[in-house]
Structures are given as structure tokens and as C-alpha cells.
Amino acid sequence: MYSIRRWVVRNARFFEATYQAFEPVVIKLAPLWNKVGYQRVEKPVSKLEKLSKELLFDCKMCGQCALSATGMSCPMNCPKSMRNGPCGGVLQNGNCEVLPDKRCVWVEAWEGSKKMQGGGEIHVVQLPLDHRLQGSSSWLRVARQATDEASQHKQERHDD
């Protein structure tokens, strides 16, 4: 798992492009999610998300995916769950002070983000983790957010 995780970071641009192609599909399917009901699709979609992302990113299903802002290195693999950069304990060789045989998740994130087109997003401050979303699908959340934003814009145009 660890070597796959590191391989993904080395190929962060490829995974960024894959997600850029995948995200609009999930958003386009929003009417379907709405029709079936988000609650009903949550279980199968989150299972599918877990299966694919666990294998590739060692995903912990935090429900608020930050991969596109962290060089495809999942911040939840940090033993201190640091979501906004490394702690002060990174070893001189770039490894983790808690797991000294492993690279710091944030050293990896920096390397991965340098390979990505949108790598500058690593500078964006991540919001504190909402633990109520643990185990839920980030994909569905993205679709839901996009639909909500679209209907809000529609409403604002209507009001003008």
C-alpha cells in the first residue's frame, strides 16, 4: 500500500488529469443522485470510493477530500492528522518523526504538487475536519455542492 501511495505521488499529474475528467461526470450525474436520493446512493457510492481510493491513496474516507490540494498525498495518513502542512518534527531525511521509516506525508505532498498543474492549491488553508462526515462520499459531496451553487446562482439571477 505504501509503495502504491508513493507511486501515485510520483505520478500526481496523471491522477490530477484523471480526476479533472472524472469530476464533471459525477456532477453531471447530480440529477440522477437527486432522483434516487442522496441518502440511498450514499452507501454504494462511498463503498466504491473507498475501494478505489483505499488502494491508490491509502484513503481513510474523511469525507472532505483534499488530494487535489495535497499533491495526491492523503493528509490523513499523517499520524498527527496534520491537514495544513507538516509539524515541526520532520526528520532531516524527509521522514516522519513518529514513523521514521516512512516519508512525511507533507514532504510527499510538496513533491506531488510540484508535478501538478493546480499544484499551487497546496497554499490554500484547509478547513478544520468535520468529523461528522467521516465515512461519507467526497464525490457525492462535490456533486451536491455544485448543484447547490448552481441553484443559488439561478435564484440570484432571478432576484435581480
Ligand code: SF4
Ligand atoms: S483526504 Fe480524505 S477522502 Fe481524500 S484520500 Fe484522504 S482520507 Fe480519503
